Amino acid sequence: xxxxxxxxxxxxxxxxxxxxxxxxxxxxxxxxxxxxxxxxxxxxxxxxxxxxxxxxxxxxxxxxxxxxxxxxxxxxxxxxxxxxxxxxxxxxxxxxxxxxxxxxxxxxxxxxxxxxxxxxxxxxxxxxxxxxxxxxxxxxxxxxxxxxxxxxxxxxxxxxxxxxxxxxxxxxxxxxxxxxxxxxxxxxxxxxxxxxxxxxxxxxxxxxxxxxxxxxxxxxxxxxxxxxxxxxxxxxxxxxxxxxxxxxxxxxxxxxxxxxxxxxxxxxxxxxxxxxxxxxxxxxxxxxxxxxxxxxxxxxxxxxxxxxxxxxxxxxxxxxxxxxxxxxxxxxxxxxxxxxxxxxxxxxxxxxxxxxxxxxxxxxxxxxxxxxxxxxxxxxxxxxxxxxxx
Amino acid sequence: xxxxxxxxxxxxxxxxxxxxxxxxxxxxxxxxxxxxxxxxxxxxxxxxxxxxxxxxxxxxxxxxxxxxxxxxxxxxxxxxxxxxxxxxxxxxxxxxxxxxxxxxxxxxxxxxxxxxxxxxxxxxxxxxxxxxxxxxxxxxxxxxxxxxxxxxxxxxxxxxxxxxxxxxxxxxxxxxxxxxxxxxxxx
Numbered sequence: 001x002x003x004x005x006x007x008x009x010x011x012x013x014x015x016x017x018x019x020x021x022x023x024x025x026x027x028x029x030x031x032x033x034x035x036x037x038x039x040x041x042x043x044x045x046x047x048x049x050x051x052x053x054x055x056x057x058x059x060x061x062x063x064x065x066x067x068x069x070x071x072x073x074x075x076x077x078x079x080x081x082x083x084x085x086x087x088x089x090x091x092x093x094x095x096x097x098x099x100x101x102x103x104x105x106x107x108x109x110x111x112x113x114x115x116x117x118x119x120x121x122x123x124x125x126x127x128x129x130x131x132x133x134x135x136x137x138x139x140x141x142x143x144x145x146x147x148x149x150x151x152x153x154x155x156x157x158x159x160x161x162x163x164x165x166x167x168x169x170x171x172x173x174x175x176x177x178x179x180x181x182x183x184x185x186x187x188x189x190x191x192x193x194x195x196x197x198x199x200x201x202x203x204x205x206x207x208x209x210x211x212x213x214x215x216x217x218x219x220x221x222x223x224x225x226x227x228x229x230x231x232x233x234x235x236x237x238x239x240x241x242x243x244x245x246x247x248x249x250x251x252x253x254x255x256x257x258x259x260x261x262x263x264x265x266x267x268x269x270x271x272x273x274x275x276x277x278x279x280x281x282x283x284x285x286x287x288x289x290x291x292x293x294x295x296x297x298x299x300x301x302x303x304x305x306x307x308x309x310x311x312x313x314x315x316x317x318x319x320x321x322x323x324x325x326x327x328x329x330x331x332x333x334x335x336x337x338x339x340x341x342x343x344x345x346x347x348x349x350x351x352x353x354x355x356x357x358x359x360x361x362x363x364x365x366x367x368x369x370x371x372x373x374x375x376x377x378x379x380x381x382x383x384x385x386x387x388x389x390x
Numbered sequence: 391x392x393x394x395x396x397x398x399x400x401x402x403x404x405x406x407x408x409x410x411x412x413x414x415x416x417x418x419x420x421x422x423x424x425x426x427x428x429x430x431x432x433x434x435x436x437x438x439x440x441x442x443x444x445x446x447x448x449x450x451x452x453x454x455x456x457x458x459x460x461x462x463x464x465x466x467x468x469x470x471x472x473x474x475x476x477x478x479x480x481x482x483x484x485x486x487x488x489x490x491x492x493x494x495x496x497x498x499x500x501x502x503x504x505x506x507x508x509x510x511x512x513x514x515x516x517x518x519x520x521x522x523x524x525x526x527x528x529x530x531x532x533x534x535x536x537x538x539x540x541x542x543x544x545x546x547x548x549x550x551x552x553x554x555x556x557x558x559x560x561x562x563x564x565x566x567x568x569x570x571x572x573x574x575x576x577x
Contacts, residue, residue, distance in 0.1 A: 304449060343426075380405065380408050380447060380449075382448070382449055
């Protein structure tokens with residue numbers, strides 16, 4: 001069965017070029033990049049090149065790039081460094097739609113370290129309450145940390161504007177750019193963020209590699225204390241193969257940015273228009289404009305997400321849902337709840353997230369499969385009769 | 391990944407007895423749109439209180455659909471007295487078992503059946519006894535005590551898996567813990 005992969009916010013295919021770049025270092029070029037000998041040193045040189053490529057991707061200096069094991073580690077390292085740098089400041093500001101990767105860390109800090117955390121709410125479009133955000137900033141605030149793009153809705157926060165406000169008040173600012181990277185341009189110099197997290201597997205590099213950008217001049221303290229690797233900012237022998245792969249992936253992502261904004265956006269818009277037109281009682285979650293070009297989070301009234309996903313899965317279509325039943329919890333996604341999306345469509349919300357590997361034919365497969373699937377489930381639903389909600 | 395038995399998959403993909411039932415003389419409804427699953431059960435009962443036919447309409451995940459489908463198959467031909475004795479485990483067993491986090495789907499089937507029987511007999515289901523614990527899913531302390539005793543539940547997570555209680559806003563988790571402890575204390 002042909003797989004139609006439309007779950008790129010979950011993970012992405014490792015690009016062939018990335019695999020080709022990594023293979024020699026998985027094989028005969030196994031030296032330790034820290035070694036004195038030429039055999040190891042050549043791996044060190046290759047890592048330098050990768051660091052440069054990552055830096056070029058976000059307009060940073062190579063010295064500002066710290067390789068980590070994943071986005072979650074980058075987020076944890078950023079918050080950890082902030083609270084170590086300002087031990088007397090016991091307040092953190094974030095939003096109520098953050099990824100669990102960082103949300104659970106805040107809950108941990110609240111519970112065990114007595115931190116006060118302001119979870120700034122979003123409106124029904126997924127936009128932050130900026131007034132409340134700015135009013136919450138105080139001398140006691142150790143860090144403001146916000147995701148750049150939401151993993152479920154794809155809605156973008158105005159990171160540049162917020163970073164500027166934080167800078168003015170002398171408050172550290174971190175952004176989790178895991179979903180934004182490779183989909184919209186990222187320029188850390190222009191944006192003025194202090195720290196920024198990236199994840200390899202969301203941009204066609206392998207899983208198990210992440211990046212924390214740390215602005216020059218910030219007194220960073222490591223989360224993982226060990227050897228001198230990453231200039232003492234992250235101990236542990238480098239994940240050489242994945243770092244090299246990530247370097248290549250960043251180079252490709254930079255080159256592919258215009259495709260994201262044109263061809264991928266057109267595919268997403270085509271899928272969106274067709275589904276809204278062909279399926280009554282459907283609605284898009286989140287703002288339509290301030291949104292990643294590749295994400296479509298669409299809710300269907302009176303049906304449940306897990307059932308939809310299972311039926312799509314039978315046809316080889318890979319997507320995600322914000323449904324309770326797929327997450328092990330019983331409430332629909334915290335993002336949809338924060339946006340006050342009505343229950344009638346929240347439980348039946350499906351996220352399609354595209355990449356430049358997707359085609360128009362695949363969009364048609366999704367459309368032609370989804371229309372009867374929703375009909376079939378509605379025929380079974382006690383909340384749907386004669387073409388509308390009851 | 392889907393952690394379902396072949397029977398669950400079969401009853402989800404090819405549900406038996408879907409739709410409104412012509413000539414139904416008993417209906418039982420449980421769950422709601424807000425909860426994320428709901429079941430409406432239709433029964434056609436003869437003068438000897440035998441279930442001649444049954445059908446369902448369900449909003450919910452695969453195991454909710456499968457549990458509903460299984461329920462209708464199990465009860466067809468039973469008398470109401472026989473059907474009244476059906477437990478959620480009977481539904482789960484019929485499907486070769488349900489994942490732990492989905493046990494509430496079988497509980498939902500049992501609950502709809504009870505309501506349908508009461509509906510046929512014209513019995514009002516009385517206001518639930520006990521104190522409300524979980525507002526999100528309308529679960530009382532008595533229900534939690536019953537479920538803990540009947541199924542040997544040990545943790546709040548177990549209770550959530552069976553009754554959904556605590557699976558919403560989570561504010562009642564401490565209270566659920568207390569109820570579990572009280573059952574343990576009494577042995």
